[in-house]
Amino acid sequence: MFSLKDKIFVITGATRGLGKEFVDCLSKVTDINSIIVLDLPQNIIDLNINNNIYYFPMDLRDVCSIQKAFKNIKNSFGQIDVLINNAGVNKLISALSVTEDIWDSIIDVNLKGTFFACKEAFPCLVQSNDGCIINIASQYSIVGGKYRCPYAASKAGIVSITKTLALEWAGHGIRVNAISPTISVKSSNENLLELPTVKEELLKNIPLGRFCTSKDIIGAIIYLASSEAAMVTGHNLLIDGGWTV
């Protein structure tokens, strides 16, 4: 059950935060063939290179950079079995303070970057005969979140891309799903979440009473990537401790 044997994974934005923890976990608990991490060039220097983990530079804001990264993967590996679009950025800011630059900086990485990563991965996913995309969205893909206008819009857009590609690519044997976690304490948000009032206020929204961790999400990744999820596509799986209920 839930075998990922010999699969080739590609994951974006996995040199820190949730993505890095997904890679650590996948490399330990499964007999995956290779894990290819795509991240900003400045983040992939001085990394401990592991046997089956490969790092390629890619900037999701730049479509040429995305094309180059997936061309390199095609030349070196031939196919991709699982693409995890994990990279994402956020900035907490009131709607009235959002400038065009701030809007673009979030939408370009989260929405445009995710779409073009899917598009450029397509030829390699087709080669798999069992290709699968997992887009990391957020609970804010389906509920509003104060001070998160561009972020929430980008994550709702990711769910929309997920559903549309699920329809368009089902005939190519590619399943496309999203995972929407609640808040997880990571270097990107820990300063904010350490403030007792903020933490308390946010936790009030989570009936299960805690933030989520990569361990809460990895099981969903393994399930969606495995053949046990062969009939699951276009789904947005919430891992939110009940926030959106």
Ligand SMILES: NC(=O)c1ccc[n+]([C@@H]2O[C@H](COP(=O)([O-])OP(=O)(O)OC[C@H]3O[C@@H](n4cnc5c(N)ncnc54)[C@H](O)[C@@H]3O)[C@@H](O)[C@H]2O)c1
């Ligand atoms: N941490 C949370 O509370 C939380 C909750 C729900 C969803 N998410 C989502 O999970 C994902 C990971 O979140 P995290 O908290 O680990 O974030 P993080 O900031 O710790 O890591 C983000 C990763 O994306 C990479 N990245 C940023 N811009 C990039 C670009 N232009 N090109 C390529 N890579 C780029 C970074 O280098 C980094 O490795 C994101 O999509 C985020 O929206 C996070």
